[in-house]
Amino acid sequence: xxxxxxxxxxxxxxxxxxxxxxxxxxxxxxxxxxxxxxxxxxxxxxxxxxxxxxxxxxxxxxxxxxxxxxxxxxxxxxxxxxxxxxxxxxxxxxxxxxxxxxxxxxxxxxxxxxxxxxxxxxxxxxxxxxxxxxxxxxxxxxxxxxxxxxxxxxxxxxxxxxxxxxxxxxxxxxxxxxxxxxxxxxxxxxxxxxxxxxxxxxxxxxxxxxxxxxxxxxxxxxxxxxxxxxxxxxxxxxxxxxxxxxxxxxxxxxxxxxxxxxxxxxxxxxxxxxxxxxxxxxxxxxxxxxxxxxxxxxxxxxxxxxxxxxxxxxxxxxxxxxxxx
Amino acid sequence: xxxxxxxxxxxxxxxxxxxxxxxxxxxxxxxxxxxxxxxxxxxxxxxxxxxxxxxxxxxxxxxxxxxxxxxxxxxxxxxxxxxxxxxxxxxxxxxxxxxxxxxxxxxxxxxxxxxxxxxxxxxxxxxxxxxxxxxxxxxxxxxxxxxxxxxxxxxxxxxxxxxxxxxxxxxxxxxxxxxxxxxxxxxxxxxxxxxxxxxxxxxxxxxxxxxxxxxxxxxxxxxxxxxxxxxxxxxxxxxxxxxxxxxxxxxxxxxxxxxxxxxxxxxxxxxxxxxxxxxxxxxxxxxxxxxxxxxxxxxxxxxxxxxxxxxxxxxxxxxxxxxxx
Numbered sequence: 113x114x115x116x117x118x119x120x121x122x123x124x125x126x127x128x129x130x131x132x133x134x135x136x137x138x139x140x141x142x143x144x145x146x147x148x149x150x151x152x153x154x155x156x157x158x159x160x161x162x163x164x165x166x167x168x169x170x171x172x173x174x175x176x177x178x179x180x181x182x183x184x185x186x187x188x189x190x191x192x193x194x195x196x197x198x199x200x201x202x203x204x205x206x207x208x209x210x211x212x213x214x215x216x217x218x219x220x221x222x223x224x225x226x227x228x229x230x231x232x233x234x235x236x237x238x239x240x241x242x243x244x245x246x247x248x249x250x251x252x253x254x255x256x257x258x259x260x261x262x263x264x265x266x267x268x269x270x271x272x273x274x275x276x277x278x279x280x281x282x283x284x285x286x287x288x289x290x291x292x293x294x295x296x297x298x299x300x301x302x303x304x305x306x307x308x309x310x311x312x313x314x315x316x317x318x319x320x321x322x323x324x325x326x327x328x329x330x331x332x333x334x335x336x337x338x339x340x341x342x343x344x345x346x347x348x349x350x351x352x353x354x355x356x357x358x359x360x361x362x363x364x365x366x367x368x369x370x371x372x373x374x375x376x377x378x379x380x381x382x383x384x385x386x387x388x389x390x391x392x393x394x395x396x397x398x399x400x401x402x403x404x405x406x407x408x409x410x411x412x413x414x415x416x417x418x419x420x421x422x423x424x425x426x427x428x429x430x431x432x433x434x435x436x437x
Numbered sequence: 438x439x440x441x442x443x444x445x446x447x448x449x450x451x452x453x454x455x456x457x458x459x460x461x462x463x464x465x466x467x468x469x470x471x472x473x474x475x476x477x478x479x480x481x482x483x484x485x486x487x488x489x490x491x492x493x494x495x496x497x498x499x500x501x502x503x504x505x506x507x508x509x510x511x512x513x514x515x516x517x518x519x520x521x522x523x524x525x526x527x528x529x530x531x532x533x534x535x536x537x538x539x540x541x542x543x544x545x546x547x548x549x550x551x552x553x554x555x556x557x558x559x560x561x562x563x564x565x566x567x568x569x570x571x572x573x574x575x576x577x578x579x580x581x582x583x584x585x586x587x588x589x590x591x592x593x594x595x596x597x598x599x600x601x602x603x604x605x606x607x608x609x610x611x612x613x614x615x616x617x618x619x620x621x622x623x624x625x626x627x628x629x630x631x632x633x634x635x636x637x638x639x640x641x642x643x644x645x646x647x648x649x650x651x652x653x654x655x656x657x658x659x660x661x662x663x664x665x666x667x668x669x670x671x672x673x674x675x676x677x678x679x680x681x682x683x684x685x686x687x688x689x690x691x692x693x694x695x696x697x698x699x700x701x702x703x704x705x706x707x708x709x710x711x712x713x714x715x716x717x718x719x720x721x722x723x724x725x726x727x728x729x730x731x732x733x734x735x736x737x738x739x740x741x742x743x744x745x746x747x748x749x750x751x752x753x754x755x756x757x758x759x760x761x762x
Contacts, residue, residue, distance in 0.1 A: 316644055356677075
């Protein structure tokens with residue numbers, strides 16, 4: 113039997129300084145750098161087997177065969193893996209998430225990080241973390257941040273060679289928790305891919321891009337110092353500035369729902385009352401409330417009391433993408 | 438008896454291209470030009486009487502004596518009127534609004550437009566519309582737009598001499614209606630005056646100021662052509678860009694409440710379904726839904742069905758500030 117198989121696990125991540133807009137769309141060279149934390153409680157596990165008996169790539173997600181856009185995207189990605197390796201066979205890809213779809217937690221990041229590791233190993237490539245991150249980036253921009261462990265920074269770079277993510281602190285460095293308040297389980301009307309493509313139509317995007325290097329420095333420093341208040345301020349500001357760009361792009365992207373705003377306002381009050389909590393929101397209506405582990409029960413129960421919050425998912429920092437036996 | 442008395446009426450206005458930020462704070466020279474419509478159904482009526490028997494200016498609002506900040510602001514304004522006229526007496530000012538306070542409709546615009554006309558006339562000044570608008574601007578920036586009738590444009594100007602508003606279309610030009618959805622009756626936590634003062638702390642304000650001249654041209658043209666779709670697009674975009682600046686200033690000003698967002702989203706859907714409706718929001722949570730008169734009942738009843746909407750106030754275009762007998 114062929115040994116051309118490997119299984120890998122990777123975690124999704126939540127960005128504190130956001131990725132929005134590309135300098136190069138197809139290669140996913142971002143318009144700006146970003147910083148995130150892997151979510152240890154959540155993961156995608158992906159097995160890739162290159163098999164000469166296959167006439168095409170096969171993909172299953174959560175044990176259901178995937179076709180259409182998802183299959184196309186994975187198959188394009190595998191074509192690149194074949195291009196950079198000695199392999200020619202098609203692959204069978206079996207991927208599963210331990211978290212529900214449509215929760216506003218981007219499964220594409222953990223999916224392409226796990227796929228990058230499993231596919232490259234199954235193809236016989238021994239990529240180091242940097243090259244693995246570069247590879248994952250081609251599948252889904254934010255996936256490059258799910259390759260290294262803990263707190264990661266994606267350096268914007270100038271092209272494919274130097275646009276990748278690396279760890280700035282291990283998962284154990286700071287016991288932050290992400291309490292994801294799910295206010296809507298529908299699929300997004302505008303995907304992130306489409307959103308990135310129109311970021312430049314906002315008159316505010318250029319100004320945002322100019323600002324981000326200073327945001328990265330402030331966020332990085334706050335994480336390294338475990339300074340929650342400084343962390344909270346820059347994280348919320350960066351979130352608002354990204355949504356400002358989204359709202360003022362053409363067409364206008366308003367991802368927030370009424371409960372999104374209720375949570376934003378509540379979190380602001382909680383922090384004033386002394387609870388370490390801040391919010392960040394991706395391209396969707398659900399709110400990631402970041403706090404410290406000792407406040408987990410408090411924050412979770414406060415969130416559950418807000419009308420419109422269906423569910424609260426909890427995760428602390430997670431490790432790097434890794435192979436399983 | 439002295440003839441040093443006059444009574445004037447002025448309407449509040451709703452801006453389609455917003456005023457946010459000052460180039461000169463005390464003179465209220467704005468950072469950018471703006472366009473608005475007077476609201477004919479709402480008004481402030483103000484009587485000013487200069488009286489040599491008074492030892493200080495006296496102010497009543499809706500028949501209640503006013504002291505503190507409101508009194509101080511009016512008295513400062515009257516000091517300027519005395520400065521530019523031959524008058525030396527203190528004044529008795531009786532002002533009343535036919536619309537409730539705290540509805541998100543700025544009473545300061547109609548109040549200072551009416552006060553400017555009544556006080557200048559009572560002081561023996563015969564100001565033309567331009568000079569009246571300049572005078573009103575000193576009391577409250579947006580008041581300069583309540584001096585001319587119908588649809589008004591406030592040209593940014595370079596200083597006190599040429600920063601004033603003039604009519605770009607009469608009230609009869611277009612039968613727009615403003616359906617003001619009241620979602621909160623509390624007083625604002627951050628006043629517009631304070632907000633204007635921190636506009637420059639947003640990294641987005643400079644970019645907004647650069648854009649506004651093109652927004653003014655698009656909005657003016659849409660009004661002149663009665664092109665609702667073009668009008669709706671630029672009005673909503675300008676509203677979002679102002680709130681983007683507010684949200685990203687230091688401190689972050691988030692005026693929206695959950696029902697604010699519910700209305701924004703609903704209006705977007707209504708317009709897709711063919712109803713001429715668009716939203717604009719001032720420095721508060723209430724939403725002004727602009728439509729055409731033939732859709733008044735439809736839009737009002739749709740708004741009343743949205744949870745969190747307490748009341749809907751309706752107004753068509755209004756005329757210029759004018760004296761009463």
